[in-house]
Amino acid sequence: MTVQIKKTYRNLNPVMLCDEVRDLLQKQGITVVETESQTYGLPSGDTQSRTTLALRTQAQQEKDQKECGTVHILGSPLGETKMLVDVDETLFPKEELSAFQNDLDFILGSYEMKW
Numbered sequence: 191m192t193v194q195i196k197k198t199y200r201n202l203n204p205v206m207l208c209d210e211v212r213d214l215l216q217k218q219g220i221t222v223v224e225t226e227s228q229t230y231g232l233p234s235g236d237t238q239s240r241t242t243l244a245l246r247t248q249a250q251q252e253k254d255q256k257e258c259g260t261v262h263i264l265g266s267p268l269g270e271t272k273m274l275v276d277v278d279e280t281l282f283p284k285e286e287l288s289a290f291q292n293d294l295d296f297i298l299g300s301y302e303m304k305w
Contacts (some may be wrong), residue, residue, distance in 0.1 A: 193276075
């Protein structure tokens with residue numbers, strides 16, 4: 191079963207968000223194995239960014255790692271950064287996911303936009 195975490199932040203650099211998410215996931219036993227970043231030009235001359243992180247469980251040998259989710263981060267020129275985390279809860283237990291969310295909220299909660 192897939193669990194989603196959706197967050198919208200104001201005035202938070204997308205690269206900083208990516209780095210913080212990577213570190214917090216690693217603390218919970220999840221490895222970011224692939225990062226894809228792209229920047230898109232807009233007609234106004236501004237740019238927006240898109241970063242995708244592939245997640246795997248940690249294991250002694252690479253062959254024993256399992257894909258367990260992705261993180262998508264979109265940064266807009268209006269100072270808004272959106273994040274979507276999709277994880278397989280059978281590979282990322284609820285306790286670890288809850289600890290990740292609590293750390294994320296503590297560190298970045300002041301930037302989060304509440305709807």
